[in-house]
Amino acid sequence: MISRRSLLTVVTASAASAALAGCTTSGPPRRDRVVTEAPPPVEELGAPVMMYAAVNDGGHAVPAVPIERIDRRYHRQVVPDPTGERPGTVVVDTGNHFLYVVQRFGRAMRYGVGLGRQGFEWSGDGVIEWKQAWPRWHPPEEMIERQPELKKYSTTYDPVTREWKGGMEPGISNPLGARALYIYQGGKDTLYRLHGSPEWWSIGKSVSSGCVRLINQDVIDLYDRVAEKSPIVVTSGLRVTA
16 A cells, blocks of 8 residues: 555655656747748839830720830839838929839839929829829819910819819820829819820920829829829939939
């Protein structure tokens, strides 16, 4: 028979062995591994001649752009992000005539743009409140006053339907081109747009009445990359070396 004292001795010895086994390891304590997401390959855009080829979009024939006559800096391309803004932000660099869509992993999609001539520039922070494919053009009253020939495109608001009536029909000759993205600030329409234009020769120059214009093929690409309510920053303070 096992005495009570012998039984206590066996139990105590077993507990001590278990505790000792729990304190000994064969190496350093295990640490959870931190998994970092590897950046994907840089997006392949293809040759410029293909990016700016003729295209039928929404029933409208967009002509090819003689891209060889445009400075290569203004061709659509993926570049290191110089803005420091969070992904999804649109940044217009008026000093260099570039528009960026900030991407992840320190990259940005860059487009060449045409800008407003002196006296019509706009800068600051805003929101892409909404966007539209093949929009109608509604020239503001101030523009009609400067250019009376535009009166035929004047716009009136119908309070019954809550729609604006008039304006220029969508089309390749419409000043807003294939797409328009509308810039708001503080909940109010600034009357400035990011929009397409058939006037490829204006890219890299300041000739428009204030809006940011892109080649139609570029604004079609931009439209699919930018969500409504995306932030937009218009600045002249970026330093770009290439």
